[in-house]
Amino acid sequence: MVLELRLHSPAGAEPLIYSWPLLKSDGRDEAAEIVETIRWVCADFPELKLAVENYVLREFDQSSFDSMSKLCERYNRAIDGILQLWKGCAPPACINVPPSQELLRYIIQQVYSHSVKDPDKLNDYEPFSPEVYGETSFELIAQMIKEVPMSPNDLFIDLGSGVGQVVLQVAASGNVKECYGIEKAEIPAKYAEDMDREFRKWMRWFGKTHKPYKLEKGDFLTNKMREKIQSAGYVIIQSLQHLKPILVQLFCSVGWVCFICPKHNLVCALGDIYPTVRMGSSNTLFRVLRFFPRLFALDIRFFARPNKDLSHLSLHRLGGSCLD
Numbered sequence: 256m257v258l259e260l261r262l263h264s265p266a267g268a269e270p271l272i273y274s275w276p277l278l279k280s281d282g283r284d285e286a287a288e289i290v291e292t293i294r295w296v297c298a299d300f301p302e303l304k305l306a307v308e309n310y311v312l313r314e315f316d317q318s319s320f321d322s323m324s325k326l327c328e329r330y331n332r333a334i335d336g337i338l339q340l341w342k343g344c345a346p347p348a349c350i351n352v353p354p355s356q357e358l359l360r361y362i363i364q365q366v367y368s369h370s371v372k373d374p375d376k377l378n379d380y381e382p383f384s385p386e387v388y389g390e391t392s393f394e395l396i397a398q399m400i401k402e403v404p405m406s407p408n409d410l411f412i413d414l415g416s417g418v419g420q421v422v423l424q425v426a427a428s429g430n431v432k433e434c435y436g437i438e439k440a441e442i443p444a445k446y447a448e449d450m451d452r453e454f455r456k457w458m459r460w461f462g463k464t465h466k467p468y469k470l471e472k473g474d475f476l477t478n479k480m481r482e483k484i485q486s487a488g489y490v491i492i493q494s495l496q497h498l499k500p501i502l503v504q505l506f507c508s509v510g511w512v513c514f515i516c517p518k519h520n521l522v523c524a525l526g527d528i529y530p531t532v533r534m535g536s537s538n539t540l541f542r543v544l545r546f547f548p549r550l551f552a553l554d555i556r557f558f559a560r561p562n563k564d565l566s567h568l569s570l571h572r573l574g575g576s577c578l579d
């Protein structure tokens with residue numbers, strides 16, 4: 256007989272199901288995940304917190320099915336009881352709203368670890384090829400969302416969206432109309448399909464909302480993409496191999512363009528395309544900004560690989576006061 260554990264959704268969605276024995280490898284620890292997920296529900300339902308700490312999570316043995324099963328039953332009874340109280344009323348204030356930043360970070364971590372089973376595969380591509388992989392951290396994107404004014408009429412595009420986590424984060428916390436990511440490499444595009452499915456599942460389970468989004472496999476250097484890029488309010492692009500004159504021209508009509516690279520590289524690349532932009536002086540940035548009044552760059556010392564220290568990342572808003 257297959258043994259399983261179930262966690263009821265605080266929003267009445269399908270339960271989370273864990274097969275026994277619980278996984279503890281490859282960056283996953285399902286017993287810890289069950290406990291942490293229950294604690295996140297308490298952040299939304301403070302009336303549950305005391306019962307969870309004193310009763311649900313009081314004593315349990317991660318290696319015993321009976322003990323973990325009782326823990327899940329105690330949690331299920333507690334959340335079912337609270338939901339019963341809300342029956343026939345409007346949903347609780349924490350349901351059908353966007354997640355907090357902290358919960359969103361937790362959800363994206365779960366989505367990533369459930370979907371990207373072997374992160375090393377993402378680095379299988381040849382160095383310096385357009386498929387070279389690197390991920391933008393949650394913190395960097397959160398900073399971008401905070402600092403760059405977004406509008407609810409705008410489309411956000413991630414050109415070369417990898418496994419799609421940037422698109423998911425902006426869809427859940429950006430003030431935009433919709434989000435779109437396009438990725439041409441086989442391995443990240445395949446993982447993006449799982450990320451998409453898992454993200455929708457976890458957001459439904461917690462009862463959280465997100466903007467419409469789409470993750471697609473394809474090449475952004477095609478004619479079909481021109482119109483889409485031109486209609487975007489925000490475009491984010493990671494590496495400078497993509498900075499072809501044709502794209503740069505397209506970007507002139509986009510609201511905000513964000514490059515994730517060292518600031519110096521950005522200036523050099525733009526200098527190559529526009530010889531009137533001389534490199535090397537602080538003047539250069541002002542000249543660059545004449546071409547791209549709504550350009551900003553996320554400065555990244557080197558691409559952050561999964562599980563590496565991300566503390567070297569910082570954001571440089573190029574533009575700002577001198578142009579406003």
Ligand SMILES: C[S@@+](CC[C@H](N)C(=O)[O-])C[C@H]1O[C@@H](n2cnc3c(N)ncnc32)[C@H](O)[C@@H]1O
Nearest residue numbers: 385386389390391415416417438439440474475
């Ligand atoms: C450095 S990764 C960035 C992933 C993600 N945007 C992030 O910030 O975490 C750049 C991605 O762009 C993809 N890429 C490069 N050229 C592309 C093209 N012409 N069309 C679609 N994707 C492309 C690569 O395969 C790679 O996965």
